[in-house]
Amino acid sequence: MTDKKPGFFQRLFGTQPAPEPIPAPPETRPEPPAEPVTPPEPVLPTPEPDSVPEVPITPDAIPDVPEPEAEPEDLPPPGPPETTPDYVEEIEQRAATGLDSTPIIPAPETAAPQQGWFQRLASGLKRSSDNLTTSITSVFTKRKLDAATLDELEDVLIQADLGVDTAMAIAETLRRDRFDRDVSGEDVRAVLSAEVEKVLGPVARPLAIDARKKPFVILMIGVNGSGKTTTIGKLAQKFAAEGKSVMLAAGDTFRAAAIEQLQVWGQRTGAPVISRPAGADASGLAFDAVTQARAEGRDVLIIDTAGRLQNRDELMDELEKVIRVIKKVDPEAPHATLLTLDATTGQNALRQVEIFGQRAGVTGLVMTKLDGTARGGILVAIARKFGLPVHFIGVGEGIADLEPFAARDFARAIAGFERPR
């Protein structure tokens, strides 16, 4: 370590100067943050409980906040929390502790980084496409297409999780165009691919980061182990590569391991991570993170949350509270609420979309682990039923194994074609 360490933002962004903090009256502008004397810890210091009254939020939003009437003389000046000078000073000092000074940890290599995306997608979807093509081939043993074959095909497609409507639509197209005529497995796969593309086309929408929102707040939600934290790491990498300044918030305060996992992704991608010790209040952490990201002028803040089953009411209540508290800092946030869906869960994913959608206002989907299942067809059933945007799909654990969702590529790959069209 050198005698004179570069400042926090220099270390974070190279020579890029720090964005202006949110404006505050000159007399209330906080002092610039001091350089840390001791080597910084990767975990942000947790505010002592008695520092919480400096945060002007309503007592029902964060349980740690005492009743306002208990110490009226200590109340912060009126105004939105993010403009409270003490609070801004506190979060800037936290930023100055230099979370990013730990060495960058290389991300796990993707299985075959030299492959193009379609090849990775096709090999990721191989189990699903093998399942479909084998079943289709076994159905089309006769030369002429007849009613019994079409019924069998419908069953096969439903068993592959594509959904009843899509299965019927594919069978109907074949009935209309090819009934009593010769038809091969290849012909059927072409119809399957076209029909899947028709369903997925309208939902394949990129995640647009509105540069006017600083930060653009992304809340990542989903059931346990669905791939939230991994997806956050992959997204942080993508945004950083686009030149965006990213901050991460370790909102899965239930598990120390989840906090550490996000910190590792933060170190890999150069994004500072806001965290509190395990067991801390998740909504309080979210409040701090949005406030700090705003004060630092960050482009993107991605907030992790604890995994929760959609049928655990009290955990869904907690998620609603996290969202309410985020809105106290920015009423428009979260600007994107992304539900991660583990493709291996099959039909249960439909229920997850429904309940998380009702409780948390899901704005888009990320389907992970398409490489680990023969049930990738579930994405088609979800798209047809809910019409929610699908922003990304994951086909592996590597940092490059997350890609914007492209309907045609997905349709071709799941139908077993080896090349994009």
Ligand SMILES: Nc1nc2c(ncn2[C@@H]2O[C@H](COP(=O)(O)OP(=O)(O)OP(=O)(O)O)[C@@H](O)[C@H]2O)c(=O)[nH]1
């Ligand atoms: N094969 C494969 N594994 C993935 C993918 N995405 C995530 N994983 C793995 O799935 C496991 C769980 O991922 P996490 O990111 O920890 O999931 P989480 O939703 O944050 O988990 P909780 O914090 O327990 O709710 C990890 O081992 C990841 O490496 C993917 O697209 N493909």
